[in-house]
Amino acid sequence: MNIFENENSLNKSLNNNNQINLNKISLFNLVLIHKIFNSINISLLILIVIFSFISLNSQRKWTTIYNNLAKTRSNNNNLIDYISKTEEFYINEIESLNTLKKTTPQDLIYLNKQITKQKKNKLIENIKYIQDGLKDSKYHRGY
Numbered sequence: 001m002n003i004f005e006n007e008n009s010l011n012k013s014l015n016n017n018n019q020i021n022l023n024k025i026s027l028f029n030l031v032l033i034h035k036i037f038n039s040i041n042i043s044l045l046i047l048i049v050i051f052s053f054i055s056l057n058s059q060r061k062w063t064t065i066y067n068n069l070a071k072t073r074s075n076n077n078n079l080i081d082y083i084s085k086t087e088e089f090y091i092n093e094i095e096s097l098n099t100l101k102k103t104t105p106q107d108l109i110y111l112n113k114q115i116t117k118q119k120k121n122k123l124i125e126n127i128k129y130i131q132d133g134l135k136d137s138k139y140h141r142g143y
Helices: 002-099 122-135
Strands: none
8 A cells, every 4th residue: 555655645746746837837828928918908009199199190181171172162152253243244234235325416415504603792681681671571660
């Protein structure tokens, strides 16, 4: 039985040594796996930050281009309005040429020139007004 006991104890000791070695190896593997995942996570985080800056920059450029396009479109609309108003004016002018008649001397009406009144003295006008009032009995003498 001694022999079997020695074999069992040898097996136990080998198993214990194997488990300790496995624990050390598995611990080393775990640390290595954690370092790999940490480096992958950090690299992904750096990529996300870089791509977000790139996308923000391109968004800023697109916004600038869009604003310039909107200004150009409004200028074009204003030009189209001005062109249409100008065309309408010229069309009306051309149409009015056909409707207007050239005048002859027989079509004209001559008016007599009015003679301008001479300026009268205000004092003389007021005296004349009072005299006319006395004649018409506007102003009564006595009581």
